[in-house]
Structures are given as structure tokens and as C-alpha cells.
Amino acid sequence: MGAADIVPGVSGGTIAFITGIYFRLLEAIGAAPQAVYRHLFRGQLKAFWQACDGSFLLALLAGIIGSIATLASAISFILAEYPILIWSFFFGLIVASVWHVGRQVRHYRPALLLPLLAGTVFAWWITTLPASELAPSSLVFFGAGALAICAMILPGISGSFILVILGMYVPVLDAIRALDISTLLIFMSGCLVGLLSVARLITWAFRHFHDPVLALLTGFMVGALNKVWPWKETLSWRTNSAGELVPLNEASISPLGYAEMTGQDPQLLLALLCASVGLLLVLLVEWAGSNRTA
Incomplete structure (x- = not known):
């Protein structure tokens, strides 16, 4: 999830869903506020830990932080040096995730086309x-954290991409690199508020509208495929924190159009191979999860 959340366009919620921990994550987050009030404030540490599934959340948080710390530079390097291949891998990953999430629907019926189309269009x-570009004030950091974490927990919507849209992706990365503790605490406070709010809402929605919510989330992932399409035309540029020009706004084009526009090899065969690896990886994770359940 941490590796996915670094990349604008890939959702950590998608990774949680295909690895089979999504609903456990929602339940653990949703139970945390009540566990704090009922047990932690009364000094019942063991009961608090069990009520909010503390071991699971701790392992997940350690994995996310460890992944961000160790893979951020590697993923940034791959995105810069091999963009077509890495985006092809993500494309295959999300295509397989669409199939995986769609299979969780209990009763297929024509009415589910409406939330599916709504999620796709949105x-x-x-x-x-x-x-x-927003002025990075404390209030903006707080709001950006709340919005980004809501997107991160939803399969198909990238929290990092929300930060890019808001113009806060670079300021947040700069705060992380500079270890600006006060700014990061404000951002994390926004994340906490957004996370607690959206987790309880999604859990309630799944309990009462299981199939429509799954159709909506499937639509989110279908619509997100536009962001991870490997061949892009750059419409505008921005200057990153290192003073380098990097793409800001892009539009999807065909491999042939990419070759004609840039004069570069679209790497179609390698892209198909990478997409297949991403697709097979999801199928392998699903197979391993089903065997463990059995």
C-alpha cells in the first residue's frame, strides 16, 4: 500500500482490496474511536489493543512507512527512466483488480450499471x-491531508493524484524530505480526521448497499485506467523541487500517436509483457488468498 500511494494514479486501497485486507482495515479503523473512549481512557490497554485490532494496524502501518522510506527513491527513478514499462505494469494491475472486485458482487442485476457508470465517469x-497551485498554509495542509487519505482508502482513486490536482504533492514531499515536523503533524491530523470519517462511512455503506458500493468502486478503478495509460502527451510542465522540468498535465494517446509525436519507440511488446506481469500478480495474490481461506 505504501509503494502504491507514492505513485500518483495508483491507489493503496486497490492494493488492500486485492490482498484481501480491505474490510479488516475498515473495521479496525472504524473501531478505533470507540476503543479509545471505552478502554484506553480507562487504562485497559489490552482490551483497547484487541478492540481496534492493534497488531494488524501496527503491522500495516510499519509496512506502509517502511515501503515509503525504502521504495520512494526507487519508484521515482523507475518512473523517470522507464515510464512506459512501469505504467504498463500498473495498468495490468488495475485491470486485474477490476475483474477481482467485480467478482465480489453477490447478485448481478441491470440496476448495478448505474453506480458502475457513475464511478467510471467520476x-x-x-x-x-x-x-x-494552492498557497501551502496550515489550513491547506490539513484539508489536503483529509482529502488525500479519503482517496487513498478508496480503490481506484489515488491520494497522491489528489495532491497533484490540489498542487500540494510537491509541498508535502518537501515537508517529508525536510522533516518539517509541525507541518507534517498538521497534514497527519487532516489524514486522521478524513480516515476516521470515510472508514465508518464506507463500512456503513457496505453493510447496507454491498453490491452497489462494489459496482461504484469497480467504476472508480475503470475510470482510473486513464491516469495509468502508458502513452501520454504532455500538455504543460512544472518545475520540481530539484529545479527540473517535469510533466504537469498530460493526455492519453495511442502507441502509434506517441511514436509519431515523440519519435521514440513505444515499446509495445515490452509494455504488454509488463501489463501481463501486473495482471498475473493480482491473480497470484488472489489464488494465494483463496487457498489460505480454504
């Missing part, structure tokens, strides 16, 4: 929004 629209 996520597609999100991926086409131009990036903006």
Missing part, C-alpha cells in the same frame, strides 16, 4: 482535472 473526470 474517476475519469478526476484524472482529467488540471493541476492547480
Whole structure:
């Protein structure tokens, strides 16, 4: 999840879903506020730990932080040096995730097409929004954290991409690199508020509208495919923290159009291979999870 959340366009919620921990994560987050009030404030540490599934959350948090700390530079390097291949891998990953999430629907019926289409159109629209520039005040950091974490917990919507749209992706990364503790605490406070709010809402929605919610989330992932399409035309540029020009707004084009526009090899065969690896990886994770359940 940490590795996915670094990349604008890939959702950590998608990774949680295909690895089979999504619902356990929602339940643990949703139970935390009540566990704090009922047990932690009364000094019942063991009861608190069990009520909020503390071992699971601790392992997950350690994995996310460890992944961000160790893989951020590697993923940034791969995105810069081999963009077509890595985006092809993510594309295959999400295509397989669409199939995986769609299979969780209990009763297929025509009415589910409405939330499916709504999710697809909404996520597609999100991926086409131009990036903006916000003055990085404390309130903006708080709001950006709340919005980004809500997106991160939803399969198909990337929290990092929300930060890019808000113009807060670079300021947040700069705060992390500079270890700006006060700014990071404000950002994390926003994340905490957003996480506790959206987790309880999603859990309630799944309990009462299981199949429509799954159809909506499937639509989110279908719409997100526009963001991870490997061949892009750069519409505008921005200067990153290192003073380098990097793409800001992009549009999806065909491999042939990419070759004609850039004069570069679209690497179609290698891209198909990487997409297949991503697809097979999801199928392998699902197979391992089903065997463990059995």
C-alpha cells in the first residue's frame, strides 16, 4: 500500500482490496474511536489493543512507512527512466483488480450499471482535472491531508493524484524530505480526521448497499485506467523541487500517436509483457488468498 500511494494514479486501497485486507482495515479503523473512549481512557490497554485490532494496524502501518522510506527513491527513478514499462505494469494491475472486485458482487442485476457508470465517469473526470497551485498554509495542509487519505482508502482513486490536482504533492514531499515536523503533524491530523470519517462511512455503506458500493468502486478503478495509460502527451510542465522540468498535465494517446509525436519507440511488446506481469500478480495474490481461506 505504501509503494502504491507514492505513485500518483495508483491507489493503496486497490492494493488492500486485492490482498484481501480491505474490510479488516475498515473495521479496525472504524473501531478505533470507540476503543479509545471505552478502554484506553480507562487504562485497559489490552482490551483497547484487541478492540481496534492493534497488531494488524501496527503491522500495516510499519509496512506502509517502511515501503515509503525504502521504495520512494526507487519508484521515482523507475518512473523517470522507464515510464512506459512501469505504467504498463500498473495498468495490468488495475485491470486485474477490476475483474477481482467485480467478482465480489453477490447478485448481478441491470440496476448495478448505474453506480458502475457513475464511478467510471467520476474517476475519469478526476484524472482529467488540471493541476492547480494552492498557497501551502496550515489550513491547506490539513484539508489536503483529509482529502488525500479519503482517496487513498478508496480503490481506484489515488491520494497522491489528489495532491497533484490540489498542487500540494510537491509541498508535502518537501515537508517529508525536510522533516518539517509541525507541518507534517498538521497534514497527519487532516489524514486522521478524513480516515476516521470515510472508514465508518464506507463500512456503513457496505453493510447496507454491498453490491452497489462494489459496482461504484469497480467504476472508480475503470475510470482510473486513464491516469495509468502508458502513452501520454504532455500538455504543460512544472518545475520540481530539484529545479527540473517535469510533466504537469498530460493526455492519453495511442502507441502509434506517441511514436509519431515523440519519435521514440513505444515499446509495445515490452509494455504488454509488463501489463501481463501486473495482471498475473493480482491473480497470484488472489489464488494465494483463496487457498489460505480454504
